Amino acid sequence: MNGIAFAASLVLFVGGIALFAYAFETPGFETAMFVAGIFAIVAAIAIPFHALKRT
Template sequence: MKVFAFVVSLVIFLVSLYLFSLAFAMVGWELVFFIAGIIGVSISFAIPFHLLKRLQP
């Protein structure tokens, strides 16, 4: 279960970085993609801090 949570948070983190890069290309939608990237990075860091602490054997 720890590996699954790590993979999910890694995927969310990488998608968030992609959203950051899209913010420079989307005219008129820069703020939306940038904020979505910030929220995604926050979620990807929150998963290990809050979920993995409860999954200890």
């Protein structure tokens, strides 16, 4: 479970950064992609805090 959660949070974090980068190159969807990037990074940070057990 720890490895899966780590991989998911890493993919979400990198994907969120990519959404930030591509947000300014897509006409008409800038705001939606930027907000999706924010949500992806928030989810990437929330997974380790809430899903993983404390040891």
